Amino acid sequence: MSERRATLRRLSCSNGASHCSRLLEGTAASRERRKRKGLSAVRREEAGSMAAVVLSEPEKLYIVHGVQEDLRVDGRGCEDYRCAEVETDVVSNTSGSARVKLGNTDILVGVKAEMGTPKIEKPDEGYLEFCVDCSANATPEFEGRGGEELGTEITSTFYTVFSSENSVDLKSLCINPREHCWVLYVDVLLLVCGGNLFDAISIAVKAALFNTRIPKVRVLEDEEGSKEIELSDDPYDCIRLNVENVPLIVTLSKIGYRHVVDATLEEEACSLASLLVSVTSKGALTSIKKVGRGSLDPESIFEMMETGKKVGKALHVALQKILDEEESLGTSRQKVGFLG
Amino acid sequence: MPVDHRRLCGPEESHAPALWAAEEGGDESPRDPWALRPLFARAAVLSQADGSAYVELSGGTKVLCAAWGPREAPEPPTAAAAAAALRMGRLQCDFRRAPFASRGARRRPGSTAERDAERDLAAALRTALEPTLQLERYPRTRLLVSVLLLQDEGSVLAAAISAGALALADSGVQMYDLAVGCALCRGPDPSAAWVLQPGEAEERRAAVRLTVALLPALNQVSAVQGAGSGGTPEDWAEALCFGLDACYRLYPVLRQSLLQATCRRRRAM
Numbered sequence: 001m002s003e004r005r006a007t008l009r010r011l012s013c014s015n016g017a018s019h020c021s022r023l024l025e026g027t028a029a030s031r032e033r034r035k036r037k038g039l040s041a042v043r044r045e046e047a048g049s050m051a052a053v054v055l056s057e058p059e060k061l062y063i064v065h066g067v068q069e070d071l072r073v074d075g076r077g078c079e080d081y082r083c084a085e086v087e088t089d090v091v092s093n094t095s096g097s098a099r100v101k102l103g104n105t106d107i108l109v110g111v112k113a114e115m116g117t118p119k120i121e122k123p124d125e126g127y128l129e130f131c132v133d134c135s136a137n138a139t140p141e142f143e144g145r146g147g148e149e150l151g152t153e154i155t156s157t158f159y160t161v162f163s164s165e166n167s168v169d170l171k172s173l174c175i176n177p178r179e180h181c182w183v184l185y186v187d188v189l190l191l192v193c194g195g196n197l198f199d200a201i202s203i204a205v206k207a208a209l210f211n212t213r214i215p216k217v218r219v220l221e222d223e224e225g226s227k228e229i230e231l232s233d234d235p236y237d238c239i240r241l242n243v244e245n246v247p248l249i250v251t252l253s254k255i256g257y258r259h260v261v262d263a264t265l266e267e268e269a270c271s272l273a274s275l276l277v278s279v280t281s282k283g284a285l286t287s288i289k290k291v292g293r294g295s296l297d298p299e300s301i302f303e304m305m306e307t308g309k310k311v312g313k314a315l316h317v318a319l320q321k322i323l324d325e326e327e328s329l330g331t332s333r334q335k336v337g338f339l340g
Numbered sequence: 341m342p343v344d345h346r347r348l349c350g351p352e353e354s355h356a357p358a359l360w361a362a363e364e365g366g367d368e369s370p371r372d373p374w375a376l377r378p379l380f381a382r383a384a385v386l387s388q389a390d391g392s393a394y395v396e397l398s399g400g401t402k403v404l405c406a407a408w409g410p411r412e413a414p415e416p417p418t419a420a421a422a423a424a425a426l427r428m429g430r431l432q433c434d435f436r437r438a439p440f441a442s443r444g445a446r447r448r449p450g451s452t453a454e455r456d457a458e459r460d461l462a463a464a465l466r467t468a469l470e471p472t473l474q475l476e477r478y479p480r481t482r483l484l485v486s487v488l489l490l491q492d493e494g495s496v497l498a499a500a501i502s503a504g505a506l507a508l509a510d511s512g513v514q515m516y517d518l519a520v521g522c523a524l525c526r527g528p529d530p531s532a533a534w535v536l537q538p539g540e541a542e543e544r545r546a547a548v549r550l551t552v553a554l555l556p557a558l559n560q561v562s563a564v565q566g567a568g569s570g571g572t573p574e575d576w577a578e579a580l581c582f583g584l585d586a587c588y589r590l591y592p593v594l595r596q597s598l599l600q601a602t603c604r605r606r607r608a609m
Contacts, residue, residue, distance in 0.1 A: 141418050156460045160567045284570025295471035295560035305573035
């Protein structure tokens, strides 16, 4: 029994609690000091912009202990994702759409291609516009302007992730340099927030872009120099995007001394800081970002990046397999939609 | 073809010529990658704010920051937020760019693009500064940090983080440590080395950009924000180490400026 209590104490301090040693993950002296604070020390909750769950102290301890032993509340290891369901082509009024269910998290992404003018700095490229809608369906905290902060955070993260030159071949979206290009409006709806929003959204965005079909157009020029855009008669005559280089985001949440991928809401409540990394299918990291209230040890950032690369690569393979499978079924596929 | 001679027929829309201007100074002499641009920091510069700081990088980036100590927070909208407010204070960050801060055309202060950019910077500033504060000592209150960017010549976020931490320390709230920010970037050339505290032109040309913030006394990283063409984890780790080392070298400058501010204050008393 006494041994059990000793472990309890040791792990409780790793969740980071006492005032001045929260930020430390090191020195023996501070560990001693934290030990003495014991159980009562865990008094934190990540209530940031995400939908917050309220956990009692023992519940948090239970989660932290589990993570320490590489066994999480739902039976997963630290580097395992929850079971994800992906379905593309779910909304008929879009150019491409996808719905992703990752555990409880439920995301719907629609891509609409519209014609616009290229940006002045990049006259021969189209561009992507992201819009994240945090509706009050997901959690009552998003009512009114509540979800705005989270919405802008997600939007700006995705602009950064897609700012890398070769994520999507933007040149293929150009119709007529300086005059016309395709603008892809990527609209993200959060239907249910069940933790790990960023990863789920990035999977959904990639799936939706894979599913996107942009009608083929031709530019005709008459002798006076006036141009006309002609749409192909065949509705199946369309261009597809190459999504091979579209990165996926992997969120690594620091819990205690370890980090986990794909944290649930409860686990997010136990984590003070997480690292977002965007990983391409080849395993290159195109962006990193720390989020959350806490700080991280440099060593743990290195470890998290390694894990992110490994997990991200596996995730890409799994997603591509699902997408190809669905593609091969063609029109014979039975659509599940929203009632499945 | 009838032509209206009465007025000058220009094109319907016009753009700033800077866009088409030849890239100037493309072949600068390569910088010593270890070299830091001289940094000037001064705390307690504004008399009306609880705490304030001014940080300037020798390239020209100028940042003015004010901090207001714990003040009453408005009623939280939801029960969960209210429970959180009971436990700890909130840090609120505000980032403004002066309309004349950057090169080229004047940016309209209220425009959507400008507001979005400012909001992103404010959010980044908040994540970087929150770990430095002992917020649980200030329940039901908010701390306010307001940054005004006077001139943008690169490494803006890093300068703002350093200035924000200085201003908070100067306002006398309880902190764990100062946060020191440092930016670095790498050119598109595959053999290019990482450069510390890049200027505006270097930042624009860079293939990879990274901003780090460090709490030097605790050896904790409070902000990492990087993006660019892909790299292996080892590449990023190397860059991170490089940036953190620079933060350690900048730390004494900030400490010195705090010390000087305190001395000035005592003399004035």
